[in-house]
Amino acid sequence: MFRYLMAVGLVLFLPGLYALGLSLYDGPSAWMVDSQTFWGTPISLFVFWIGLAHAGTLLSAVFVALDIKLDRRTALIAELSTLSSLVFAAIYPLMHLGVIENFYMVAPFADARGNFANVRSPLVWDFCCIAVYALLSLLFFVTHLKARKTPSLEKYRKPMAWLLFPLVLWVHTIVSLDFATTFVPEWRGAFFPVYFIAGAIFSGLALVNLILCTEGYRVRLLERLQLICSWFMCAIWIWDFMLKGSFCTSAFVFAGLFPQLRMVSVIRENKWGRVALSLSVLLGLFLERLYLVSPEFGSSATATFGWVDLGLLMFSVGGFMLVFFGARRLLDRYAESAGSYFGEVDGSDMAKAEEAEEAEREGFRGIEKTKKGFYIQPWSSEEYRQLRFPLLLGVVVTALFTLWIFEQQSFENVELSFANVIPLWYPLFAFMAALTLFVRAYFVEKSFVLHRAEKIIGGALLLCLGACAGAFFAGGASEKPVEQFVRDMDAVSGVHAEDLNRVAMVWNARCATCHGTDGRFNEKFVREYYPVPQKLDLARLDSLGVDSLVRVVWNGRNNMNSYAGRLTLDEARGLVLYMRHLAQKVPEEETEGKK
Amino acid sequence: MTPLANALACLIALGCALFLWRKGSSPYRNGALLAGFLLLFGVFTYFGGEMFDARSINLSLEMYPFRMMALCLCLSTTSLALYRRRYLVLAQALWFWVELFGGIALFYRGLDVAWTRILAIFWMGFCSTFLSKISKEMEFCLMVFWLAVWVFF
Known part of the structure; x- marks a missing residue:
């Protein structure tokens, strides 16, 4: 069964990979972008997959924390689905940035390197929250997996579950704030944190129920929760409609109305009926994400869901199937003993867990x-x-x-x-x-035993993380002196190529995030920060004068941060002159383009 | 929203809380009731806050139905038979969550964060974790505190 599903995943994944490559090559113009919000398909897919990634923690950690019994197999499947979903959730924000190589600028190092476009941006929170969530989810999954052979690890699951319980809600809250903190009328909503969490739990439940269908069994508790979640979502959508007067009908039909068919026993008791209900919820919530991120979706000729967008969706769905079912087969073969098949669903695990809890109550924990x-x-x-x-x-x-x-x-x-x-x-x-x-x-305690291969992988990962963190933190490009450039450079012409390179490095490290490497500003990125900076224009720069612009660099203006203390006055002056140099190039290129 | 409507909201939440977690009630019943209450709170906020009038829209009302829901859940936990302290703390955590992150969202749009209210809920939630036995008197004190936070902060 899993092999067939992996084959289906591969069929979806390969054309999707082509669409991904094309998108990276062409940039934001390749996919559907809303002309009002400047956000598009990658963000829709990010929100969709990060929502699905909540299933594992919801079903495993939250249930462990609240003493709700769930068998080991279902819990492990849910945890694995979280990790697989997170892989794809992490790809899309990088695409959306437009400047993928600068993704580290959203790492939570505050302004240590002096290159944040806006330290107050909610995007700064995303990186930190999702990275910690991924790491803790992985740790929780591995602990759960190893707990069968090393029962002493079982006692760590509950503290970790209590750490993950708020974290899972925190992550989606932070994602919702990316929207709710803006001035886009359609994203007006101080209730977005609750709305997003409800949507994430709903989609996560639908995914787990769908996966359980492929496993050949069902957990009625999760199906009930899915139905109850649909009622909540309907109530939230109605409130959203009252507030803004707009409504995503397709999401309401697929994720609000169709799931009510679960009340019909013929559909509920049929495996394909359950598959259809879960797929309907996932489709509805995907359409809702599209509508939410791109309010023009479906109503404007410019916001059309094209082949590249479909390819990106296929990439994530196919990729998820490959990763999830691939990992599922691999773990079945190597991590679990043959025949145990990821734990049993006959309740034996639950009986053991109850016994362990009973023993714990009787005098453990130093009480x-x-x-x-x-x-x-x-x-x-x-x-x-x-x-x-x-x-x-x-x-x-x-x-x-x-x-x-x-x-x-x-x-x-x-x-x-x-x-x-x-x-x-x-x-x-x-x-x-x-x-x-x-x-x-x-x-x-030495209860967390790692095999040699696991140690090597873990060590390599740690080294890689440390090296990345060190490189991001230390920077380096902006520390090169530019006094020489400032001394030699003529305000208008006669720029020496070597000196120009030095200032260009400072420009690329400090200014290019917003103003663009070519001075025409990185529109895709800057749209997140209102008001949008002025375009470089030679006449405007000359009218302001070098000293005035140096002061802007030094003191900051609107959303532009102050660089006092982070640049020398010579560097600031060099940047202004370099800006003028770029402004000279812009009209030249535009004239050539017109010709 | 006028102070009178705000106080009325409090009473509505209290009334709704009476119907939750009845003995032997199914998850479907409780789930449907909660979704229905949310809808009711939304309708109340829409008319009570005069949100149909575009000129008088108050941004802080965006999360008002969810605040009412959180208050309703807090009040309803006092009638639970089992795990009362746990769900009491969780309900207050939900209220705190709605207020804090709603406040942050509004802060970015130019409104002040209601730190007094947030801190009051946080400290009450934190102190509730130390409650070993919740007597009738303590139940009453908790309810009075929540209603006071709602009305005065």
Whole structure:
């Protein structure tokens, strides 16, 4: 069965890969872009896949945290679907940026490198939240997988589940704020965090129910939840309609009305009926994402869903099928013993879990029952080591991060509020707490046993991460001196090629994110930040004068940050002259283009 | 929204809370009730906040039905038979969530964040985690606190 599904995935994936290559080559003009919001298909697909990625954590972590029983097989499948979905969710924001090689600019290093277009942008939160969510989901999945052979790992699942429970909601909240913090009328909605979470849970449930159909069994609890979620979504859509007067009818039909057919027993009891209901929900929610990201979708000739958009969708669906079912087969073969097939669904696992919980209640965690009541040893108890110490460490690191942010010299001229920083708190806190738990399990208790291949892969990943973090943080390009250039450069002409290169490097490191490498500004990226900067125009630059422009670079203006303390005055002056040099080139190229 | 309508919203949430989590009720019943309540809160906000009048639209009302829903859930947890503290904390966490992130969204659109309300809910939620036994008196105090936060903050 899985092989056939992988073959179907491959058939979808290959043409999709071509569409992806074409999109990367052509840039944003290749896919559907809304002329009002300047967002398009990649963001729709990002929101769609990040929503699907919530299934694993919802069904596994949240259920573990709330003591709702779910068999091991379903939980593992759900967790694996999260990881597979995250792979594709991560690809699309990079495409959307337009300048893929500059993606590190949204890493949460605040302004250490001095190259953020806007430190207050919600896009800064996305990278941090999704990266931490992916890492913790992977850790949670591996812990669950290894817990069968190493039962001592089981006790780490609940603390991790409680860390992941808010994190999964946090991630989608942050994604919703990318929309809700803008001035686009269709994205007006302080309720978007709840709306997005409800939509994500709904689509995640539909995906898991669909996958369970391919596994040949069903979990009625999840089907019921799917139906209940559809009622909530309908209520939210009606509120959205009352607020804005617009409505995505197709989403309402596919994800709101069709799922009600579950109440018909003939459809509910039929496997293909259940498949159709889950597919209908997924289709409806995908259409909703398209409509949400591109409000012109379906009503404007410019916002049409073309072949490239379809190819991008096929790439993600086919890719997901390949990754998910491929990993499923691989894990079945190597990680689980033959025949156990990812755990059983006869309830034996649940019985074991209940026994373990019972044992835990009877005097584990360092809680000693006395006649007078409970006495919890403050520093040496198991509970302290497993729960309170990681949490305390998380709080301390988060507090230090916040202090560091506000102490950054470059922010003295930027009005930074707690509201700009709070969205980063929980991911940092959860990351530190989970890291502490992992260190304890691996180094202190030695219950987290890794094979040689796993160690090599883990070590390589860590090295890679460290190298990337170091490179992003340290930068380097902007540290080259430009005094020589400023001394030698004529304000209008006679620029020496070598000096020009030096200033160009500063320009590319500090200014190109918004203004573009050619000075015509990176429109795709800059549209996220209102108001849009002025286009470089020779007459305008001359009218403002070099000194005035140096002052703008130095003090900042509108959404442009101040570069005082991060550039020398000579560098700022060099940039202004380079800007003028670029402005000279723009009309020349445009004239040539017209010819 | 006028203070009177705001207080009425509080009463509506309290009334709706009475119907939730009845003994032996199915998830379908509770789910349908919650979705129905959300719809009711939406309609109340639309007319109570005069949102049909484009000139008097108050941005902070965008999340008002969800705030009402969170308050309703908080109030309803006092009638739970099992796991009362857990769901009481979770309901307050939901309220805190709606207020905090709704506030951040509005902050980016030029409105002030209601820090007093957010902090009040946070501290109450945090302190609730230490409740070992929730007596009738404590239930009453909690409800009074929530209603006070709703009306005065």
